[in-house]
Amino acid sequence: MSKPKVGIFGFTGCGGCQLEILNLEDQLLDLVAAIDLVHFTEAITEHSDNYDIALVEGAITTRHGVERIEKIGKIAKIIVAIGSCAVNGGLNCLKNLYGTAKAKELVYGDKKDWIDSIDVKPVDAYVKVDYYARGCPPNRFEIVDIIRSLIVGRKPEIPNYPVCVECKRNGNTCVFELGMTCLGPVTRAGCNSRCPNSGSGCDGCRGLIDEPNVNAQKDLLKKYGLTVEDMVDRFNLYNACREKNIAEKVTGGN
Amino acid sequence: MLYKVLEKNGYRDFVKSLISGFEFIGPVKKDRAVHDFKVIKDFKELDTAYIRTTIPPAKKILFPPDEELVCYEIGENIDVKPVVESGEKILFAINAWDINGMNFLDRVFTTDFIDDNYKAKRDKLIVIGMDTEPAETNFSPSVGAEFATGGFDLYMHDIGDRYFIRVATARGDGLLKRYAVVKDAERNDFKEYDRYMDNYRGRFKLDVDIKSFYDDFEVIYDKKEFWENAAKDCYSCGSCNLVCPTCFCFNVKDDMELNLKKGEKTREWDSCMIPDYGLVAGGHNFRPTKENRLKQRYRCKLKTFKEKYDRYACVGCGRCIEACLANINIAEDINSVKKEVSA
Numbered sequence: 001m002s003k004p005k006v007g008i009f010g011f012t013g014c015g016g017c018q019l020e021i022l023n024l025e026d027q028l029l030d031l032v033a034a035i036d037l038v039h040f041t042e043a044i045t046e047h048s049d050n051y052d053i054a055l056v057e058g059a060i061t062t063r064h065g066v067e068r069i070e071k072i073g074k075i076a077k078i079i080v081a082i083g084s085c086a087v088n089g090g091l092n093c094l095k096n097l098y099g100t101a102k103a104k105e106l107v108y109g110d111k112k113d114w115i116d117s118i119d120v121k122p123v124d125a126y127v128k129v130d131y132y133a134r135g136c137p138p139n140r141f142e143i144v145d146i147i148r149s150l151i152v153g154r155k156p157e158i159p160n161y162p163v164c165v166e167c168k169r170n171g172n173t174c175v176f177e178l179g180m181t182c183l184g185p186v187t188r189a190g191c192n193s194r195c196p197n198s199g200s201g202c203d204g205c206r207g208l209i210d211e212p213n214v215n216a217q218k219d220l221l222k223k224y225g226l227t228v229e230d231m232v233d234r235f236n237l238y239n240a241c242r243e244k245n246i247a248e249k250v251t252g253g254n
Numbered sequence: 255m256l257y258k259v260l261e262k263n264g265y266r267d268f269v270k271s272l273i274s275g276f277e278f279i280g281p282v283k284k285d286r287a288v289h290d291f292k293v294i295k296d297f298k299e300l301d302t303a304y305i306r307t308t309i310p311p312a313k314k315i316l317f318p319p320d321e322e323l324v325c326y327e328i329g330e331n332i333d334v335k336p337v338v339e340s341g342e343k344i345l346f347a348i349n350a351w352d353i354n355g356m357n358f359l360d361r362v363f364t365t366d367f368i369d370d371n372y373k374a375k376r377d378k379l380i381v382i383g384m385d386t387e388p389a390e391t392n393f394s395p396s397v398g399a400e401f402a403t404g405g406f407d408l409y410m411h412d413i414g415d416r417y418f419i420r421v422a423t424a425r426g427d428g429l430l431k432r433y434a435v436v437k438d439a440e441r442n443d444f445k446e447y448d449r450y451m452d453n454y455r456g457r458f459k460l461d462v463d464i465k466s467f468y469d470d471f472e473v474i475y476d477k478k479e480f481w482e483n484a485a486k487d488c489y490s491c492g493s494c495n496l497v498c499p500t501c502f503c504f505n506v507k508d509d510m511e512l513n514l515k516k517g518e519k520t521r522e523w524d525s526c527m528i529p530d531y532g533l534v535a536g537g538h539n540f541r542p543t544k545e546n547r548l549k550q551r552y553r554c555k556l557k558t559f560k561e562k563y564d565r566y567a568c569v570g571c572g573r574c575i576e577a578c579l580a581n582i583n584i585a586e587d588i589n590s591v592k593k594e595v596s597a
Contacts, residue, residue: 033512169319
């Protein structure tokens with residue numbers, strides 16, 4: 001595929017993922033030279049409905065959003081979900097924990113019926129997603145790697161190992177030893193252990209690895225004197241949509 | 255080997271002149287749990303009284319976590335250049351088991367195939383050893399790694415009011431001649447040194463029955479329950495490999511610039527405990543389960559290289575025991591083999 005037509009679209013989220021693309025700075029000119037950019041919500045006013053690759057940011061939280069993503073699904077040959085909201089639903093999923101009706105009432109009171117708001121779902125609940133650039137925000141270099149891989153026709157290398165690998169490569173002291181909790185052992189790497197590098201635990205924004213060892217969590221909780229609630233809250237922050245029985249999982253069934 | 259003695263009051267000047275004369279890498283207190291080996295510019299940063307470092311010093315200096323191997327440019331022709339970076343450095347206050355870890359890496363990277371990147375760094379690394387207090391998880395004497403017989407230029411033993419220095423290379427001797435006031439060790443110094451070593455060896459508390467593991471490995475090999483039990487809590491996170499002074503596996507990645515004209519090949523530390531390690535083209539995985547992977551790791555450490563190089567690929571430093579969030583303990587597992595076999 002040479003010079004693919006690319007659209008970058010935003011749904012419900014903070015817009016930070018699109019900003020990460022703009023933050024590429026040194027590589028931005030090379031990026032726009034390598035692709036034919038036809039839509040970029042946050043950066044350009046031009047728009048065309050003719051594109052091969054759609055980079056999609058944000059979760060789907062409105063009926064209007066469903067229509068838009070379904071249209072993108074019909075046009076794009078390849079869809080890349082970028083960022084935790086598009087990939088897993090992200091923070092938006094905390095709404096689902098309340099129940100959408102209750103959340104609407106809490107926020108909008110008697111005007112709640114004016115608001116188009118449905119249960120939060122990630123992008124792949126509506127259209128087939130080919131690649132995932134996970135994280136909050138996503139690693140902009142991983143987004144570049146995915147685009148480059150698509151151009152040269154090879155499979156992007158997305159890590160299927162936990163954050164611990166990157167933490168160790170970076171020589172970090174384990175944050176458990178520093179008295180904090182961390183979802184690193186079950187969270188997919190690719191962020192270059194961003195949070196532990198600056199001394200805080202992983203919040204799991206890139207979602208779980210393919211085979212997380214949830215049984216080991218129970219002993220871990222015990223070893224470091226943590227409560228089940230600690231862990232469940234941590235998991236729910238980014239993974240509430242994706243991991244329905246998270247409490248059961250992180251406590252090994254107890 | 256030459257034997258010299260440096261009085262304690264000459265230590266500070268000696269180290270200070272090394273710091274000002276060389277790129278000097280030594281232990282620095284990092285946080286409440288560990289020390290780290292860093293470039294030191296000021297004598298005050300140096301803290302040789304360390305017990306633990308997360309990443310073995312020699313591994314990160316000689317075999318960095320990310321290392322560019324080759325750069326290329328695609329024009330009319332494809333221009334490929336090897337990238338070999340090295341410079342003279344002093345590695346100061348590395349302990350015996352970490353030197354032995356480095357000696358193991360020497361075998362791996364310079365025996366069947368000479369790894370230019372590794373060798374260039376190794377040749378230019380001036381190594382000055384020093385004993386450190388063993389952690390509770392350390393079982394170096396069981397694998398014969400608590401004492402280094404080579405792989406360093408100088409080794410300084412703190413025998414009270416003076417250092418007993420073993421001089422292993424002409425380069426080390428040259429350093430002492432130029433930067434320190436030393437005298438030849440005499441009878442009394444040797445006696446003091448022997449007494450010191452007896453005492454030092456006695457400070458290692460953990461003993462593992464490594465021979466029995468080696469002898470009984472084939473018996474235990476097919477005992478599925480043993481491995482399932484040993485690996486049941488494994489996160490497959492690779493921490494044990496990545497903090498290991500002897501683990502040498504790496505993955506090579508291609509980083510091409512977006513203009514598709516230039517790029518580089520880099521290697522990064524890999525781990526046999528992560529699922530994709532055994533995954534090959536076509537989707538087959540040679541070691542799909544964590545039991546497979548743990549068994550492979552133990553075999554590599556305690557069997558394969560003992561047969562190949564007559565030394566264990568384990569120096570008993572205990573880092574993997576401390577790094578494992580799932581409490582997988584190589585020392586306990588080794589000791590449990592005998593019980594399992596005789597049961």
